[in-house]
Amino acid sequence: MQRLFTSAGETLSGTPWNTYPRPQLVRKDWLCLNGKWHFTCGGTETEINVPFCPESLLSGVNIKMEYGREMVYSRCFTVPEEWEGKRILLHFGAVSRKATVRINGKEAVSHEESYLPFSADITDLICEGENEISVTAVNDLSHQHPWGKQKEKRGGMWYTPVSGIWQTVWIEPxxxxxxxxxxxxxxxxxxxxxxxxxxxxxxxMNGVCYPLVRGMVRIDVKDPNCWCPENPYLYRFTVTAGEDRAESYFALRTLTVERISGIPRLCLNGEPYFFHGLLDQGYWSDGLYTPAASSCYESDILAMKALGFNMLRKHIKIEPEQFYYDCDRLGMIVFQDMVNCGEYHFLRDTILPTAGWKPLNDARLNRDQAARENFLKTMDETVRLLGNHPCICLWTIFNEGWGQFRADDAFRRLKALDGTRFVDSTSGWFARKLSDVESLHIYFKKLRTGKQDRPQFLSEFGGWSLKIPEHSFNLEKTYGYKKYENRETFVRDLKALYLEEVLPMISRGLCAGVYTQVSDVEDETNGLLTFDRKEAKVTPEEFRDVSDRLCKAIKEQA
Incomplete structure (x- = not known):
């Protein structure tokens, strides 16, 4: 396999990801604990560059893991003197999968989910001067917990697992x-x-003070400036409570389903809107789950906006909050997937549905009770974690039947948590009764709309491969749903796919489309960018007009 570095990875130096990690609750004082940690796993004892996982190039370890074996991280830190008298909170953005954290040999916190942050008050565990923090982590690749697309035997549409610490570690007073x-x-x-x-x-906010009443306040906004990709306006405010002070923001926007000329449409701020998107796996050639720098998110977002895309479907992964903040401020809609639990079966979940078979009932699918409970708990926590971000406009519960069970019950549960966003209950197939959209995956046939009287969502299509060898991870194997040898033919056919198949579907009810995908990922060479983000396979000059025609077409339907 080729060692591929992004441009940001090639120039990485100092403390990585030394960027404030919680953009919706920003305090003045904090200390980043990323950087060099001591690392042991099996017979390996070395330094690791946190927050990059040991399987990655940027970690400095780049080892083949023995999954289920303990990893131990440790380092020392000193609490700044000016924080004396304050409570000290320790935060982890994410650790895959199980983690036990100790401060000076005493347990501070444990956690069991790979994609969610966790914290601990360590005030009573620290001492003056130098303190030791250690993290014992185990990635057992358990399918009873959310696991995404991690596979020990990676290949095709399955990717290298991510173990241990993969997001920022930090403390604050x-x-x-x-x-x-x-x-x-x-x-x-x-x-x-x-x-x-x-x-x-x-x-x-804006020089006006609104007092809290039992911890709550309502701000009525005159002449509201509504958020959309073309105008990503954020209202910034400061909260003061006793001695504590933090900065945050919100945006104003509405999401509704309206019947326009007899056709149900997804509407943004009361107007029909075409959600023109790409599948975004969130993998990087050198850092796997974690890009070399937080600025890499901005680069991806702006590159896709330059092509005219206004939406990313974040595919069965929860990113650091920096990603969602960048989408908020730069104007990129996110359709956010929940991360799958349970077992995947190639015949049941891929071959038979592609041929048209669908189960009559999903009540008996994924019958592992622990997997069901962990999935629902993580779904709830995902909504609470990301629910303040205006960029997120749709939640996807199940993808292609992976771990699916009782989708209608999950829809009701999610709507009770968040009734302000669209919900795609079953992306691809195995549809039940309840969903805000009819969601189809079409890769090997002519594109079409569905038969249900609800907004039509082409939630995956395309996936065409154009392999650029010098920027490809696997020179021996290529994964994609149609293979091209030269860029000119690829661009010609990509434009024709949109203009001859996607565009006519808008008048028949198509409201959103997701092309597979933003970038190549390992064996998959079906991205619009290469895995190392160094080459674009289509340029704004070639494709922007196509995007403009799609977005104009839905306005004409009104």
Whole structure:
């Protein structure tokens, strides 16, 4: 396999990801604990560059893991003197999969999910001067917990697993009573902000102070500036509660299903909108789950916006919050997948559905009770974690039947948590009764709309391979649904696919489309960018007009 570095990976130096990791609750003081840690696993004892997983090039370890074996990370840190008298909170963005954290030999916190952040108050465990932090982690690739596309035997549409710490580790000081989280609900002209952890205080925005009443405040906005990809306006505010102070933001936008000329449409801010998207796996050639720098997200987003895309379907992965913040501020809609649990069966979940077979009932699918409970718990936590981000406009619950069970019950549960966004219950196939969209995956046939009287969503299509050898991970194997040898033919056919098949479907109810995909990933060479992000297979000059015609077409339907 070729060692491929992104441009950011080639120039990586200093403390990686030294960027404030929680953009929706920003405090002035914090300390990044990324960088060099001592690392042991089996017979390997070395330094590792956190937050990059040991399977990655950027970690400096780049080993073949023995899954199920313990990894131990350790390093020392000193709490700044000016934080004396404060509570000290320790935060992990994510560790895959199980983690036990100790401070000076005493357990501080344990956690069992690969894609969610966790924290601990370590005030009573630290001492003056130097402190030791250690993390014992195990990635057992358990399918009873969300696992995404990680496979020990990677290949095709399955990728190298990600073990151990893969997001930022950091500490911050807070007063005895502090702001825990913010919950923000918005409409077209108002925002309701709940400050969890505080009853008294105030929110200040644009020079106006709004007092908290039992930890809540409503801000009515005159002449609202509504968020959309073409105008990603953010309202920034400051929360003060006792001695604590934090900065945050919200955006105003609405998502509704409206019947336009007799056809159900997905509407953004009351107007039919074509959600023109790409599948985004969130893998990088040198860091796997973690790009070399937080700025890499901005580069991907802007590259896709330059082509005219306005949406990314974040595929069965939860990113660091920086990704969603960049989408918020740059104007990129996100359709966010839940991360799959349970077993995948090639015959049941891929071959038979592609041929047209569908189960009559999903109540008996994925009958592992632990997997069901962990999936639903993680779904709930995902909504709570990301729910304040205006860029997220749709949640996907199940993808192609992977771990699917009782989809209608899951739809009701998710809608109870968040009734403001669209929900795609079953992306691809195995549809049940409840969903805001009819969601189809079509790779080997002529594109078409479905038969249900609901907004039509072509949630995956394309996946065409154009392999550029010098920027490809696997020179021996190529994965894609149609293979091209030269760029000119690929671009010609890509434009024709959109203009001759996608465009006519808009008048028949198509509201959103997701082409596979943003970038190559390992064996897959079906991205619009190479795995190392160094080559684009289509340029804005070649494709922007196609995107403009799609977005104009849906406005004409109104």
């Amino acid at each position: 807070v007063p005895e009573r502090y702001i825990h989280t913010l919950t923000i609900h918005t409409g077209r002209d108002y925002a309701e902000i709940t400050v969890n952890g505080a009853d008294d205080g105030a929110v200040e």
